[in-house]
Amino acid sequence: MADRAVDVLLVGGGVASAECARELRARGFEGSVLLAGRELDAPYERPPCSKAYLRGAVEREAIALDVPGDVEVRTRTSVLKLDAGARTARLSDKSEVAYGQALVATGANVRRLPVDGAQLEGIHYLRTLGNADAIRSDAEGARSAVVVGGSYLGTELAASFVELGLEVTIVCLEALPLERHYGATAGGWFAGLLSERGVRIAGGRSLAAFTGEGERVTGVRTEDGETFAGDLVVVAAGAVPDAMLARQSGLELGELGGVRCDAGLRVRGAAGLYAAGDVCEWDSALHGGPARIEHWEVAAAQGRTAALNMLGEGVAHEEVPYFWSDLSDWVTSEYVGAAGVGGWDDEVLRGSLDEGAFTIWQLRDGRLVGALAVRRGGDLDEARRLIASGERVSAAELAGA
Numbered sequence: 001m002a003d004r005a006v007d008v009l010l011v012g013g014g015v016a017s018a019e020c021a022r023e024l025r026a027r028g029f030e031g032s033v034l035l036a037g038r039e040l041d042a043p044y045e046r047p048p049c050s051k052a053y054l055r056g057a058v059e060r061e062a063i064a065l066d067v068p069g070d071v072e073v074r075t076r077t078s079v080l081k082l083d084a085g086a087r088t089a090r091l092s093d094k095s096e097v098a099y100g101q102a103l104v105a106t107g108a109n110v111r112r113l114p115v116d117g118a119q120l121e122g123i124h125y126l127r128t129l130g131n132a133d134a135i136r137s138d139a140e141g142a143r144s145a146v147v148v149g150g151s152y153l154g155t156e157l158a159a160s161f162v163e164l165g166l167e168v169t170i171v172c173l174e175a176l177p178l179e180r181h182y183g184a185t186a187g188g189w190f191a192g193l194l195s196e197r198g199v200r201i202a203g204g205r206s207l208a209a210f211t212g213e214g215e216r217v218t219g220v221r222t223e224d225g226e227t228f229a230g231d232l233v234v235v236a237a238g239a240v241p242d243a244m245l246a247r248q249s250g251l252e253l254g255e256l257g258g259v260r261c262d263a264g265l266r267v268r269g270a271a272g273l274y275a276a277g278d279v280c281e282w283d284s285a286l287h288g289g290p291a292r293i294e295h296w297e298v299a300a301a302q303g304r305t306a307a308l309n310m311l312g313e314g315v316a317h318e319e320v321p322y323f324w325s326d327l328s329d330w331v332t333s334e335y336v337g338a339a340g341v342g343g344w345d346d347e348v349l350r351g352s353l354d355e356g357a358f359t360i361w362q363l364r365d366g367r368l369v370g371a372l373a374v375r376r377g378g379d380l381d382e383a384r385r386l387i388a389s390g391e392r393v394s395a396a397e398l399a400g401a
Contacts, residue, residue: 194327
């Protein structure tokens with residue numbers, strides 16, 4: 001017998017759960033809603049952790065997410081197991097909650113690098129506000145930093161460290177930062193911008209070990225034997241979906257590591273159960289098959305879709321993915337699409353790299369699958385339309401002013 005019952009249980013304290021709660025209330029849902037998250041903080045905006053919050057430009061309160069006041073929010077509370085058949089959840093406080101419908105939005109965990117020296121002090125991974133606090137505290141007494149990884153997070157961290165007055169090196173597998181996401185043309189442009197601001201780029205390098213003196217990190221050594229000094233090191237090597245609850249609960253996992261869902265984000269084989277965010281692997285008509293995308297804005301959108309379907313709308317999640325990245329106040333890049341799901345075989349430039357205002361259109365088989373805009377955000381509406389329609393488009397048309 002469950003200790004209590006709620007109409008909707010939201011598992012995870014991130015933006016997907018917060019947006020699901022907001023959408024439910026906005027649509028007039030009056031039932032009971034419980035949001036359970038394992039973090040110390042109530043739901044908050046995660047992107048500032050590598051940017052404004054890390055630099056001390058905004059306070060904790062400024063990045064709190066707006067969760068409806070009549071939604072019960074329980075922090076420091078994990079859901080240990082779901083019984084999808086009985087529709088019950090066992091919580092870390094040993095209580096059991098019965099639910100009518102539930103959302104699994106457990107997010108992702110950082111990918112840790114098991115190399116020599118991994119136990120040294122001064123090595124950080126960034127996922128939470130607490131991680132950002134620890135990094136900023138270390139940065140206050142440092143002169144140099146090494147960022148391992150050339151992703152959005154890695155480049156954002158590098159820019160923030162420059163603003164904090166540190167000497168910064170990016171060590172990454174790719175030849176150019178952001179190349180894996182945006183392609184070589186864009187990667188070269190961002191590498192140039194970072195270099196102009198004083199960031200050293202060590203591309204095409206694989207990490208062999210963290211170096212140290214005593215118990216404290218002093219830098220990193222790459223497989224080619226070169227050492228890069230840093231008073232602190234932050235690893236931005238990606239993330240893996242947090243599927244522990246799903247495994248414990250016997251939920252079906254997909255080939256991409258997420259909880260398998262249909263087009264409406266309903267968990268396969270589990271009535272009344274939905275998934276959203278980093279842990280959600282859904283049947284996407286837009287991507288032509290299973291898709292799983294780790295971006296803040298995608299998680300928010302999926303939280304809203306899940307809420308609609310909890311209310312019986314019966315909609316598919318078809319929103320074209322969008323995300324943005326700030327390198328301090330130097331530049332904002334915006335992207336629509338998910339070319340990374342299947343790659344792209346051609347790209348077209350509109351605008352000027354030299355002037356720092358351009359759009360790079362990514363095509364596969366003559367159809368647009370992604371678009372990166374720097375200081376040309378107006379192109380993104382056209383990009384969304386073309387991606388959603390799947391129509392063929394010519395390079396000449398895309399290159400037009």
